[in-house]
Amino acid sequence: MTRWANIPCAPLDLPATLGSGQVFHWAASGRGYAGLIGERSVYVEATPDGIRTRREDATLVRTYFAVDHDLAAIHASFRDDEPMRLALKYCGGMRILRQPEWECTATFITSSMKQVAHIRQISLRLRSRYGKAVPGPAGEVAYAYPSPEALAVAGETELKLCGLGYRAKTLAGAAEAVASGDVDLEAIRGLSDEEARAELMRLPGVGEKVANCVLLFAYGRLAAFPVDTWIDRILREKYLSKKRKVTPAVMRGFAREYFGPNGGYAQQYLFHHARSSRRRSTSTERVAA
DNA sequence: TTCCAGGCCCATG
DNA sequence: CATGGGCATGGA
Numbered sequence: 001m002t003r004w005a006n007i008p009c010a011p012l013d014l015p016a017t018l019g020s021g022q023v024f025h026w027a028a029s030g031r032g033y034a035g036l037i038g039e040r041s042v043y044v045e046a047t048p049d050g051i052r053t054r055r056e057d058a059t060l061v062r063t064y065f066a067v068d069h070d071l072a073a074i075h076a077s078f079r080d081d082e083p084m085r086l087a088l089k090y091c092g093g094m095r096i097l098r099q100p101e102w103e104c105t106a107t108f109i110t111s112s113m114k115q116v117a118h119i120r121q122i123s124l125r126l127r128s129r130y131g132k133a134v135p136g137p138a139g140e141v142a143y144a145y146p147s148p149e150a151l152a153v154a155g156e157t158e159l160k161l162c163g164l165g166y167r168a169k170t171l172a173g174a175a176e177a178v179a180s181g182d183v184d185l186e187a188i189r190g191l192s193d194e195e196a197r198a199e200l201m202r203l204p205g206v207g208e209k210v211a212n213c214v215l216l217f218a219y220g221r222l223a224a225f226p227v228d229t230w231i232d233r234i235l236r237e238k239y240l241s242k243k244r245k246v247t248p249a250v251m252r253g254f255a256r257e258y259f260g261p262n263g264g265y266a267q268q269y270l271f272h273h274a275r276s277s278r279r280r281s282t283s284t285e286r287v288a289a
Numbered sequence: 290t291t292c293c294a295g296g297c298c299c300a301t302g
Numbered sequence: 303c304a305t306g307g308g309c310a311t312g313g314a
Contacts, residue, residue: 021295029290071313100312107301109297111294111295111296112294112295112296112297112298113293113294113295113296113309113310113311114294114296114311114312114314115293115294115295115313115314116294116295117312117313118294118311118312118313119294119295121312122311132311133297160310163310163311163312164310164311165309165310165312166297166308166309166310166311167310168310170297204297204298205296205297205298206295206297207296207297207298208297209295209296209297210295210296210297213295226295227295228294228295228296228310229293229294229295229296230295232296244298245304247303247305248304249303249304
């Protein structure tokens with residue numbers, strides 16, 4: 001008989017946490033979500049004050065969902081401006097996950113110039129083709145994200161068959177660098193933010209944006225502030241003077257100074273709110289109307 | 290059909 | 303340091 005554990009971590013917006021483009025493999029199941037944390041099949045559902053999960057998964061879930069992040073304090077550290085107020089109201093219960101390093105690095109290498117839905121598609125395809133099969137509690141099978149070794153063996157030519165396009169080359173190269181020990185993802189934990197970013201950027205396909213995603217979503221570096229097309233647009237439209245020319249350096253400097261040590265959280269709230277608003281006002285709602 | 294997507298990389302000013 | 307173009311694929 002299954003024994004359950006409740007992990008207090010209010011506030012918690014599980015749909016936003018698992019569906020906001022941090023992670024790409026969770027699926028709605030029953031009253032909650034089913035997915036893998038590393039190579040373990042896990043089920044989670046929201047309770048009034050936190051997360052309900054199988055007792056034997058509780059430790060893993062606490063780490064993955066970063067229940068040690070004090071959301072109230074993080075929210076309080078933000079400046080009180082209109083865009084942040086709206087974003088907090090919309091998804092203030094979203095949590096920044098603490099994902100396995102390679103899985104996060106690899107999925108974001110495949111994310112360049114791709115929509116979230118397609119990143120998910122690529123990710124699931126790589127899992128089912130090269131990942132370890134993991135039986136779930138009900139007998140169903142899920143696939144772990146493939147190891148660097150598995151992807152290095154597959155190589156560029158074969159990876160292209162998964163619809164990766166030019167990303168096949170960089171993913172294969174990164175897998176090789178990690179598998180050979182040239183880049184040590186575990187050792188990066190001990191480095192400063194700047195050193196860690198530089199080390200990640202030694203991997204092919206990892207530039208500043210992807211490195212910041214990995215620092216934020218895998219290493220818990222909450223000051224990391226990924227600037228993608230959405231955030232670029234938001235900063236220009238809502239935060240930066242139209243008069244001065246906005247160079248990459250200007251944007252970096254502004255993000256660090258204005259959003260501070262929890263800038264990554266601010267970034268993810270702004271990103272998710274903007275993206276959700278746009279989708280509601282276009283495709284989905286138009287169909288419903 | 291055209292446009293653009295959670296960019297990266299390399300070549301030039 | 304800043305800017306421009308190329309890069310593969312698929313959904314809107």
